[in-house]
Amino acid sequence: MIQSYSLERQFAWLLIAILLPPIVLLVTTGVAFGFDWVNWSTSILLLIVIYTSLLVALYRLVLAPYYSLTSLTEALKMEDYSLRAKSPFTQGIVATLFDELSSLSQSLQINKSRYDQQMFLLYGLIEQLDSPVLILDQKDQLKHANPAVSTLFSVPWQTLKQSPAKSLGLDKRNGLWHLSEDNPFNMTKTWQIRQSEFKENNNNYHLLMLNNITQELQKNEQQAWQNIIRILNHEVRNSLTPISALSQNLLEMPDLTSAQCQKAIKIIDSRSNNLLQFIDSYSDLAKLPLPNYQRFDLVELLQGIASLVQHVTINLSEPLFINADKAQLEQVILNLIKNAHEAQNSNKDLNQSINKYVDIQLFKTAQQVVIKVLDQGCGIANPANLFVPFYTTKAAGSGIGLALSRQIITNHKGELSLINRTDKQGAVAMISFPVDFC
DSSP states (O other): OOOOOOHHHHHHHHHHHHHHHHHHHHHHHHHHHTOOHHHHHHHHHHHHHHHHHHHHHHHHHHHHHHHHHHHHHHHHHTTOOOOOOOOSOSSHHHHHHHHHHHHHHHHHHHHHHHHHHHHHHHHHHHHHOSSOEEEEOTTSBEEEEOHHHHHHHTSOGGGGTTOBGGGGTEEEETTEEEEOTTOTTOOTTTEEEEEEEEEETTEEEEEEEEEEOHHHHHHHHHHHHHHHHHHHHHHHHHHHHHHHHHHHHHHHOTTOOHHHHHHHHHHHHHHHHHHHHHHHHHHHHHTOOOOOOEEEEHHHHHHHHHHHSSSEEEOOOSOOEEEEOHHHHHHHHHHHHHHHHHHHHTOTTSOTTTSOOEEEEEEEOSSEEEEEEEOOSSOOSOGGGTTSTTOOOSTTOOSOHHHHHHHHHHHTTOEEEEEEOSSSSSEEEEEEEEGGGO
């Protein structure tokens, strides 16, 4: 095994090895020619002085540049790019090495200057933002913030410097920052965190921006109320207008026959019942119970639905157990199958004697469980209003089925979507659950 020595040690041994042969030669010559002791010792001493001077000069000549290079690299490591080492040579490999390091130092100095300018702009921008911004260091402690943080905590943010993130109401889970449940301002439901990372002086920092979404929530809530009022106004007017007209006719035409009065009263009763059904539908949507979770075989449930409903094809193999509300999920799937049949019946171009089956597909990925209901109807003409309550394109539709189905799936932490098919005419309804439900 080859032992590694320092360059200095190896060079010193090499110089000693160079010095020994002349001394041995001188001693041998002196003995052979019978030099007297004075002449012989004087010659040896003179030779030693000359060789030693030459070897010391050679040692310094070879190793001195390395010490200069060491000082330069130490300065680069400390991000001090102002130091310049001058080469003792004007040509050769050493001069080239010094020039390259000087060029590298100059390039690093330019990059650092650009980076410092960028960081200056970043911190300046943070200072101007109205949203609270916090910068956490690699120890998850507060390093910097903006005046909005001082306003939020009602104290200068400098007094919070070096505070751990937990004391600021922040919690890190799975590499992402969240507002902890016990944050000092109960901001969990009305604030969101946007986060990113950057590096400064070889240290990683987390930049967190807190966004108050209260106004956005209020805007969405106001929009929802406006939609509800618009729908209620439309439906109630549709029912009350003919009732009011018929009532006015009954009051202004006392000579109506009994049959005419009975007919008018039946119309009034029918419209009143329709209005009550409309209000009951709204009540069903608003009072939907939370899921009653139980473990069951999803394949068995789909097979049971396929045997109950005609014209449904389903290709399933091994069991797939999930935790969900069996009754609610069955209601959703039945509603989607019903919609698929109605869509196919409205497609006049579809050969009903051959292509009249609704296809149900089930599969599991690494992240989710997916149920697809595919039809061959006319497709979706207005996807933006699909899940708007009481919006419908069907002559006898209530417009509540899809809204109720989506609410059920949302309560299961899943998603319900409807899109047009890409392989052929028709639509596909897709239910997806997190794989945690298995």
